[in-house]
Structures are given as structure tokens and as C-alpha cells.
Amino acid sequence: MSEMDTSSGGGHKKGPGVKKGKKLSTRVDLTPMVDLGFLLITFFIFTTTMSQATAMRLFLPKDADKPEDQNKAKESGVITLLLGKDNNVFYYEGQLDNSASNFKSSNFHDIREVLMSKKQRTPEKDMVVVIKPSDECSYKNVVDILDEMTINVLKRYALVDISNVEAQLVAKSEENAAAAVKN
Amino acid sequence: MGRAKLPRKSTVIDMTAMCDVAFLLLSFFILTTKFKPSEAIAVTTPKSVAAKVAPTKDIVMIILDKDGKVFLTMDDESVKEVMANTLNSTKNLGLNVNAFKKAQFFGAPFGQLASFLALPEDQRKGNLNPGIPVKDSSNNELVAWMSLVANAYQGKKPNLLLKGDNLAKYPAFKSVIDAFKKNDFLKFQMVTNPESAPVGTDLWKQSQSGEKRED
Numbered sequence: 329m330s331e332m333d334t335s336s337g338g339g340h341k342k343g344p345g346v347k348k349g350k351k352l353s354t355r356v357d358l359t360p361m362v363d364l365g366f367l368l369i370t371f372f373i374f375t376t377t378m379s380q381a382t383a384m385r386l387f388l389p390k391d392a393d394k395p396e397d398q399n400k401a402k403e404s405g406v407i408t409l410l411l412g413k414d415n416n417v418f419y420y421e422g423q424l425d426n427s428a429s430n431f432k433s434s435n436f437h438d439i440r441e442v443l444m445s446k447k448q449r450t451p452e453k454d455m456v457v458v459i460k461p462s463d464e465c466s467y468k469n470v471v472d473i474l475d476e477m478t479i480n481v482l483k484r485y486a487l488v489d490i491s492n493v494e495a496q497l498v499a500k501s502e503e504n505a506a507a508a509v510k511n
Numbered sequence: 512m513g514r515a516k517l518p519r520k521s522t523v524i525d526m527t528a529m530c531d532v533a534f535l536l537l538s539f540f541i542l543t544t545k546f547k548p549s550e551a552i553a554v555t556t557p558k559s560v561a562a563k564v565a566p567t568k569d570i571v572m573i574i575l576d577k578d579g580k581v582f583l584t585m586d587d588e589s590v591k592e593v594m595a596n597t598l599n600s601t602k603n604l605g606l607n608v609n610a611f612k613k614a615q616f617f618g619a620p621f622g623q624l625a626s627f628l629a630l631p632e633d634q635r636k637g638n639l640n641p642g643i644p645v646k647d648s649s650n651n652e653l654v655a656w657m658s659l660v661a662n663a664y665q666g667k668k669p670n671l672l673l674k675g676d677n678l679a680k681y682p683a684f685k686s687v688i689d690a691f692k693k694n695d696f697l698k699f700q701m702v703t704n705p706e707s708a709p710v711g712t713d714l715w716k717q718s719q720s721g722e723k724r725e726d
Contacts, residue, residue, distance in 0.1 A: 358526030365533030372540045383672065383700035384561035388692055411681070440712065447713075467575060467679035468557040471701060475559040481713040489685075 384474065389486070401484075405454030407446050409439065409473060410490065412498045413464030416505075417473070421446065428497055433505070436472055443480050457485040462498050552576055552616065554676045559703035560714060566670040566700075571660050573653070574616070575675035579683035580642030582618040583656055585669075593663040598624075618642045620652060645686040653690035661694050671699040 403422045410418040417439050420430045434442060447455060457477060461470050470487075477485045490498075552574050574582040585591055595611035598604050602621060610628040618640035619627035627635065645653045660669065671691070675684060691699060708714040 358530045362526050362530045362533050365530060365537055369533065369537050369540060372537070372544070376540075376544060381556065381565045381702050382559070382561045382705045383563055383565035383702050384559045385563070385698065385700050388688065388697045388699075390692075390695075390697060440709075444713075461681040461685075463680070463682050465681050466677060467675040467681065467684050468677040470681060470684060471557040471559060471675070471703060475561075475703075478560055479708055479712045479714045481717065487688075 384471070384478070386474065401456040402454045405450045406456050406458060407443070408458040408460060410494055410498050411459070411461040411465035411469045411473060412502055413462070414502075415469060416498075416502060418498055418501065424494070424497075431497055431501070433501055436469070436476075439473075440476060440480065443476065443482065447480060447482065452483075455482065455484060457482055459485060459487050460490040460494060461487070462490050462495055464498075552582055552618075554674055555678075556674060556702050556704055557677050558706040559701075560706055560708045561703055562705065563700075565672060565702050569667075569669050570672055571669045572672040572674055572702075573687055575673065575679045575683055575687065576642070577676040577678040579646070579679055580618065580640070581645050581653055581683065581687060582616045582640070582642060583653075584616040585660070587669075588612045590660075590663045590669075594659050597659060597662065617656075620644050621655070645683060645690065651686055651690055653687060654693050657690050657694040657696060661696070668698075671696050672702055673699055674702040 407419060407421050408424075412418060415436055417434045417436060419432055419434060419439070419442060420428075422430070424431065443457070459470075459473055461473075474485075474487075554574060554576055568586070570584075570586050572584045574584065576582070591612045591614075592608060595606050595608040598611075598621075599606055599608070604621060605625055607625070607628050613632070614628060615632065615635075617624070617627070618635075620641060620643065623641065627640070643652050643656060645651050673687060691697070708718060
């Protein structure tokens with residue numbers, strides 16, 4: 329944009345012989361500066377993350393020493409999730425069979441379907457999810473599966489230690505799966 | 512003929528006012544932006560649908576890094592002072608109370624705590640530190656730490672936070688939980704990054720129908 333020339337036109341008449349100094353305008357075109365200012369503002373707005381860390385709550389049960397103090401759950405409403413390594417999830421409903429025929433494998437994507445169908449099949453007060461993380465699974469897996477409880481609005485769930493039998497089953501089925509991939 | 516001559520107006524606008532506004536906004540944004548305090552221990556937290564914002568006051572945070580090392584941070588300096596004095600009198604560690612108060616985090620077994628505190632703050636970079644030993648369930652030092660915290664808070668409940676790395680293994684997480692349980696800290700919160708509820712799930716339906724959720 330052109331600048332306004334204020335120096336032109338009818339300057340003061342100085343005495344004869346005095347050279348007329350050219351008057352320079354003091355006005356500066358501020359348009360580029362405004363551009364820069366807004367550019368910086370947009371930059372700051374876009375790079376600032378507003379997200380604050382959130383927290384998910386977990387209430388731990390008090391360890392019950394006596395067996396009669398422990399919570400009881402109806403067998404038909406129980407589903408047990410076992411977390412293995414490499415984001416594997418295994419599950420069974422009710423009690424584990426001797427032959428482990430109801431032991432099924434799944435993953436973090438499909439487990440939602442399993443939980444939803446279980447939720448629809450069982451009355452709300454009987455539904456209990458037992459989560460048993462194995463030593464191989466990661467913290468992320470545990471948080472994800474707890475999150476799955478919130479996502480599917482399951483009120484009763486428990487974090488329980490894995491038993492030896494189950495740990496072996498998990499390890500075995502993981503081996504089998506690995507072997508199947510190789511062949 | 513009868514048309515009135517419109518005076519020609521200059522198209523140049525004075526930009527000074529706009530410039531003022533732009534830089535005023537800019538300085539406002541710069542001054543109000545709080546920088547994330549650089550963390551001594553690098554942790555990538557998992558995502559969850561939890562919507563509650565993590566508390567920032569009165570916190571006792573346990574950090575679980577990707578190798579399963581455990582660190583403790585707290586923000587209340589008066590509580591830390593009490594803890595340092597208790598440690599000095601009960602375990603005879605000879606800790607520098609002032610350094611203990613100012614320390615950003617604790618990540619050493621009790622035996623090495625004095626030398627840990629003797630290091631300058633900028634050399635205590637997280638991943639080089641040994642961390643609080645928790646692996647061995649018979650010698651879980653976090654249990655002692657948590658009972659110290661419980662005593663120092665004297666019945667008041669601090670906000671107990673657990674900030675774990677995605678890659679941390681479950682046994683480390685379990686020993687932290689055990690330490691909480693043994694000291695009757697039955698409520699704690701896990702720091703996560705927010706994520707929205709997946710479409711089609713029950714939680715999503717709840718939030719669509721405007722139901723309030725209980726976290």
C-alpha cells in the first residue's frame with residue numbers, strides 16, 4: 329500500500345539561499361506488522377494443548393481374611409478375563425472346565441462384543457467381571473480393560489491374581505498361537 | 512450533469528489500532544500460557560474415557576516408568592519435612608531435611624537416599640535412578656513410604672495418584688497396589704489421557720441421552 333505523502337505541497341518558505349530539506353514521512357505502513365501479530369496469535373492458539381490429564385478412579389477392596397466375608401457371585405453371571413502378553417485376552421464364563429473347553433481367546437478389540445453380549449444375557453445384579461492380569465501383560469492392558477468396564481457400564485468388577493492353572497493355560501495358548509503363525 | 516461529485520476517499524486505513532490489538536492479544540496469550548513443567552521421568556500415560564480432571568493439589572503421586580521403576584513425588588513441603596524427620600529418627604539415615612523438602616521426586620532405596628539427595632537436582636534424571644524397590648514382595652519399600660505418607664498427613668486423605676507408563680509390566684503395578692492396600696489407601700486415581708467414548712457403546716448411549724455418569 330502506498331504511503332501518504334505529507335511532505336508534499338506548500339512547504340514553509342525559508343529564506344533565500346536556504347536549501348529545502350526533503351521532509352520524510354513519519355508514517356509507517358503497519359500492515360505487515362499486523363499480519364505478523366495475527367500469525368503469531370494463530371500459531372500460539374493452535375500449538376497450545378488445552379487437554380489436561382484426566383484420572384480414572386479405582387477403589388480397592390479391603391482384603392477379607394475370612395472366607396465368609398468374601399463377596400459371593402453367582403456362577404452364571406461371572407465372566408473371567410485373563411490378560412496375556414502382546415495384547416492377548418482370554419476369557420471364560422462361569423467356572424473353568426477341567427478340560428478347559430470354555431477357555432476362549434480374544435483381543436482388546438473383540439472383547440467389547442463379548443462383554444456386551446454377556447451383559448445382555450445376564451441380569452444386572454448377577455453380572456460380575458473378574459479381571460486376572462498375568463505377569464506378562466502391561467500396565468496399558470490393565471488400564472484398557474478397566475476402561476472397558478466404564479465403556480460398557482459394568483458396575484461390578486474385580487482385579488484378582490491369576491492362578492497357576494490359568495497362567496499355564498494362557499502361556500500354552502499363546503505358544504500354540506505363535507506356532508500356528510509360524511506354520 | 513446534475514450528478515453530484517462524490518469526494519474521493521483514500522483507501523488507506525490506519526493500521527495502528529489493529530496492530531495494537533493484535534499485539535495485545537499476543538502478549539496476553541504468551542503471558543497466560545503455563546508451560547508444562549518438564550518432567551524428570553518420562554512417562555507416556557495410557558488413554559481412558561475417564562472425564563474427571565486429575566487433581567493438582569495435595570497430591571501424592573507414584574510414578575511407574577517403562578522399566579517398572581517406582582518413584583514418589585509429593586507437593587506439600589511441610590509434609591515432606593515431617594517425613595524427613597521421621598526417617599531420620601526411625602531409620603537413622605542422616606538425610607538433609609532441606610534437600611528432602613526441595614526434592615522433586617524420590618527414587619532410591621532407603622540405604623541410598625542420603626547420597627541421592629546429595630546429588631544436585633539437575634543430575635537426578637529419572638531413568639538413571641534405581642527407583643524405590645518394590646519387586647520383592649517381602650522387601651517392598653513402597654509400603655514403608657506409604658505408611659510414612661499416611662503418618663505425615665495425620666488422617667487427612669491426600670489425593671493418591673498413580674501415573675504409569677504404557678509399557679510398565681503388571682507385577683510392578685501389582686506391588687504398588689499391594690503397598691496401597693497395606694496402608695489402607697483404598698482409593699486412588701490413575702492418570703490418563705482423555706479419550707472419547709467409542710460410538711455405539713453403552714457409555715456413549717448414556718452420554719447421548721444426557722445421563723450423568725458416575726466416575
